Amino acid sequence: xxxxxxxxxxxxxxxxxxxxxxxxxxxxxxxxxxxxxxxxxxxxxxxxxxxxxxxxxxxxxxxxxxxxxxxxxxxxxxxxxxxxxxxxxxxxxxxxxxxxxxxxxxxxxxxxxxxxxxxxxxxxxxxxxxxxxxxxxxxxxxxxxxxxxxxxxxxxxxxxxxxxxxxxxxxxxxx
Amino acid sequence: xxxxxxxxxxxxxxxxxxxxxxxxxxxxxxxxxxxxxxxxxxxxxxxxxxxxxxxxxxxxxxxxxxxxxxxxxxxxxxxxxxxxxxxxxxxxxxxxxxxxxxxxxxxxxxxxxxxxxxxxxxxxxxxxxxxxxxxxxxxxxxxxxxxxxxxxxxxxxxxxxxxxxxxxxxxxxxxxxxxxxxxxxxxxxxxxxxxxxxxxxxxxxxxxxxxxxxxxxxxxxxxxxxxxxxxxxxxxxxxxxxxxxxxxxxxxxxxxxxxxxxxxxxxxxxxxxxxxxxxxxxxxxxxxxx
Ligand code: SF4
Ligand code: SF4
Ligand code: SF4
Ligand code: SF4
Numbered sequence: 001x002x003x004x005x006x007x008x009x010x011x012x013x014x015x016x017x018x019x020x021x022x023x024x025x026x027x028x029x030x031x032x033x034x035x036x037x038x039x040x041x042x043x044x045x046x047x048x049x050x051x052x053x054x055x056x057x058x059x060x061x062x063x064x065x066x067x068x069x070x071x072x073x074x075x076x077x078x079x080x081x082x083x084x085x086x087x088x089x090x091x092x093x094x095x096x097x098x099x100x101x102x103x104x105x106x107x108x109x110x111x112x113x114x115x116x117x118x119x120x121x122x123x124x125x126x127x128x129x130x131x132x133x134x135x136x137x138x139x140x141x142x143x144x145x146x147x148x149x150x151x152x153x154x155x156x157x158x159x160x161x162x163x164x165x166x167x168x169x170x171x172x173x174x175x
Numbered sequence: 176x177x178x179x180x181x182x183x184x185x186x187x188x189x190x191x192x193x194x195x196x197x198x199x200x201x202x203x204x205x206x207x208x209x210x211x212x213x214x215x216x217x218x219x220x221x222x223x224x225x226x227x228x229x230x231x232x233x234x235x236x237x238x239x240x241x242x243x244x245x246x247x248x249x250x251x252x253x254x255x256x257x258x259x260x261x262x263x264x265x266x267x268x269x270x271x272x273x274x275x276x277x278x279x280x281x282x283x284x285x286x287x288x289x290x291x292x293x294x295x296x297x298x299x300x301x302x303x304x305x306x307x308x309x310x311x312x313x314x315x316x317x318x319x320x321x322x323x324x325x326x327x328x329x330x331x332x333x334x335x336x337x338x339x340x341x342x343x344x345x346x347x348x349x350x351x352x353x354x355x356x357x358x359x360x361x362x363x364x365x366x367x368x369x370x371x372x373x374x375x376x377x378x379x380x381x382x383x384x385x386x387x388x389x390x391x392x393x394x395x396x397x398x399x400x401x402x403x404x405x406x407x408x409x410x411x412x413x414x415x416x417x418x419x420x421x422x423x424x425x426x427x428x429x430x431x432x433x434x435x436x437x438x439x440x441x442x443x444x445x446x447x448x449x450x451x452x453x454x455x456x457x458x459x460x461x462x463x464x465x
Contacts, residue, residue: 017228035367039382070375073383074221075367076331080341087332096225108374112222116234120215122222123188133187136195136448141187142212148284149215152237155280158230 004057011056017094023084024050030078036071044071046078046088062099069095070106103163114167120149178250179211185404186252192448196433197252203440204307208250214238217256221371235263236277236288248293254328254403257296265335298402299338302346308353313441314465315355322359322396323347326406327367354439361394363387370409385417388425398428398459411453428456
């Protein structure tokens with residue numbers, strides 16, 4: 001890894017949000033427990049993501065996305081089995097949040113984020129579903145006060161953090 | 176303390192028949208659950224948390240504050256929602272700084288998070304009412320072999336979820352057994368179905384699903400049971416896709432555990448909207464003579 005740029009600030013930023021990163025002693029238990037590591041023959045590798053985080057290899061993790069942190073299925077097996085109580089999935093979320101700021105992340109996440117901005121829910125009811133609900137004798141779905149949800153999300157800067165290009169108020173947030 | 180439902184987004188908006196089975200079941204069992212209509216997306220622990228931790232936390236805290244205000248515990252119909260709401264509680268109850276920050280945000284919409292209610296997965300509530308279930312069974316599901324799929328977020332991280340065994344889950348098998356059916360064991364029982372990977376890599380998502388299905392096939396199960404709408408969609412909607420890609424012939428009907436309970440309590444297939452399942456359940460109904 002001689003050519004790679006080590007960024008200590010980057011490691012510090014992660015540790016500030018989740019101190020458990022520091023406990024990792026690179027035993028590899030997480031990767032042996034990981035169904036995605038198994039299915040990709042080790043190309044996806046949680047131990048390596050943690051190692052790169054410890055070393056502050058920002059470019060590799062955020063720009064090149066190697067290994068690709070979006071391939072974690074969030075099954076939490078690694079978290080359950082880690083002998084050092086490293087909260088891997090929370091660390092992965094910190095990394096994903098950072099990647100989101102660069103704009104280079106899977107579109108499906110964006111669709112969900114924009115739907116929530118627009119409707120407060122990830123899924124909007126369609127006419128056939130509304131009819132089906134009637135048939136089943138289910139009540140009409142009232143939705144949360146969307147102004148309230150938006151106000152909350154303005155306070156957290158959500159709209160500035162995700163990519164809203166081509167979404168807002170077009171109905172395209174629906175999935 | 177009474178319960179109020181947290182249905183999430185997927186069930187009311189895509190799988191309303193699962194909602195119907197839950198409402199019927201809890202009513203029949205005499206468990207007091209009412210509606211709360213003002214919740215937003217929980218939000219999704221696999222999606223929104225990846226976009227922005229703070230927004231995820233704030234939306235989750237707002238949802239919890241609604242139930243606190245009603246003096247009700249949350250009865251969640253989705254494992255993802257359960258994980259989010261329990262995680263948000265765990266964080267806010269253990270990290271005073273986060274709690275303060277989130278409450279300053281909630282204040283802008285006239286809300287406040289305290290941390291004084293319980294969040295329960297619906298299967299936990301069923302398990303806690305096993306006696307009532309047994310008393311009310313009128314159509315025992317005799318000879319039905321069921322492979323239970325607890326799913327990740329029903330179990331893990333165990334430190335936060337605090338329910339069932341993260342490696343050797345048993346609660347669903349116990350419920351299924353109370354209905355007179357026969358739970359079967361299989362090797363990959365605790366494993367993930369692959370659903371969240373649909374957002375990043377469909378091939379990989381289907382690969383994990385195929386692993387699960389093969390393991391279930393080897394168990395001799397007639398059908399499978401799950402307790403999360405994400406798992407439900409993965410198994411019911413994507414089984415055919417797996418067959419196409421892997422040249423296999425899996426054909427397992429997929430039930431929500433509330434559907435099996437409701438059948439055993441005497442509700443019929445029409446009332447439960449079982450015709451809306453993609454994998455046909457008619458063979459099972461015939462076998463059960465319901
Ligand atoms: S299991 Fe824990 S300690 Fe071992 S390598 Fe993985 S994160 Fe590090
Ligand atoms: S949570 Fe992600 S990294 Fe951990 S075992 Fe599951 S898929 Fe692998
Ligand atoms: S976990 Fe899924 S179903 Fe539950 S509210 Fe979130 S997106 Fe909706
Ligand atoms: S099995 Fe899949 S869909 Fe179900 S809870 Fe786990 S990750 Fe979610």
